[in-house]
Amino acid sequence: MLRRNRLKNKAIAIALLMLAAVIYNEFSVYDIQKLKWSVQECSECVKVLIVADPQILGEKNENYFGSWLAQWDSDKYLEKTFSRALDHSDPHVVVFLGDLMDEGHISSAESFKSYKRRLDSIFQMPDHIMKIYIPGDNDIGGEEDAVSSNINNRFNFAYSQPDTLVYKTVTFFKVNRLTHTMPEAPKDAFLNDYAERNTTNVILSHMPLLFMPGTFVQNVLKELSPQIIFTAHKHKAMHISLDTATDQLSEIWVLPPYETPLYRLRMDVGDIHELQIPTCSYRMGTPHTGYGLVYIDTQEKVVEFTILWLPGRFPQLWLYVFVGIFILAFSICTCISSYCIKGHAAYNRMSSI
The missing domain is CATH 3.60.21 (Purple Acid Phosphatase; chain A, domain 2)
Known part of the structure; x- marks a missing residue:
């Protein structure tokens, strides 16, 4: 149950990170730049x-x-x-x-x-x-x-x-x-x-x-x-x-x-x-x-x-790349960690037998 909650929290964190990148790249960066313009x-x-x-x-x-x-x-x-x-x-x-x-x-x-x-x-x-x-x-x-x-x-x-x-x-x-x-x-x-x-x-x-x-x-x-x-x-x-x-x-x-x-x-x-x-x-x-x-x-x-x-648009596109690489690396580490925990739990059960 605890492991399921952790996975859920990690998925929410990844979704929020992706959402933040999209909001900044597609909306906020333009409105921030607009504040610098003379009128x-x-x-x-x-x-x-x-x-x-x-x-x-x-x-x-x-x-x-x-x-x-x-x-x-x-x-x-x-x-x-x-x-x-x-x-x-x-x-x-x-x-x-x-x-x-x-x-x-x-x-x-x-x-x-x-x-x-x-x-x-x-x-x-x-x-x-x-x-x-x-x-x-x-x-x-x-x-x-x-x-x-x-x-x-x-x-x-x-x-x-x-x-x-x-x-x-x-x-x-x-x-x-x-x-x-x-x-x-x-x-x-x-x-x-x-x-x-x-x-x-x-x-x-x-x-x-x-x-x-x-x-x-x-x-x-x-x-x-x-x-x-x-x-x-x-x-x-x-x-x-x-x-x-x-x-x-x-x-x-x-x-x-x-x-x-x-x-x-x-x-x-x-x-x-x-x-x-x-x-x-x-x-x-x-x-x-x-x-x-x-x-x-x-x-x-x-x-x-x-x-x-x-x-500049290219810095925004590079931000998407970096976020994607981070999410991929984070997901791989999470999968490896989950696999190791499962293996360790199975080993403990076999040892107790």
Whole structure:
């Protein structure tokens, strides 16, 4: 009877340990990280949440035993982190900076539809939020292979919207360095007189711009006169400033991982600021993932931004491994101990006879 109670208590202890690991890994770690994020209250600003390089896993490159589990876990990680970032930031605009899919550029029409359904399921948000989508090289090609016009048209049809979008006093221009296309500037915008106007021009580009100057970039800056640029692709968090008076980069700095201050930039001093946003997927080979959060105050001509750094998923998966090894070792020791006790009891009975 005593031995049965001991076994029952050990089983309960193992179950509680497993439950604690699941609760921490799948719920608590995200809520704990959320407490570290910065937030700003502003009545006049435009709040922008930026999603870069989610690259949901595909079917061709992820063709191995257990790939369905990797895909499911990656999707769940994105869903959990995005829902918390959305709740934390309460944005007016959500921008997707390309590379939505890992295999969009090589997928069939049917697979592309399936990937889009998964994306819509992962990144759910209310209808009143403006959503902006731009393609990346993994969506339409352009890095290791040429951009296919059919694939590019397919993406544009799936995410049909103008290349120029306006929310209150902020104008968003969608620029595609992969296809060397950009929207025309509004004819009555007087873009070069920004200091006298109550507007902010924002360029959205998957590929970095200021780091790779050229004729196309020069035309973009001249025609659209941006104050700030949001880019992705490099899976890093960086800030680059271009001094328009000298046409030289004046500042380059990497945002420290897991530090979450609100950085403040002036938009009326003649500089163009580019913010590179890190990937939000833990499958992209970098330990530092996050979402961008930007507050644009056109009236004060100020931009404040931060990175909502995310908890690493691989440490959580390793925790499952360690817990599993501990439970296995504990179970083996328990079985051996139980077997030895039974053998000892049988030996005692035989001796007494």
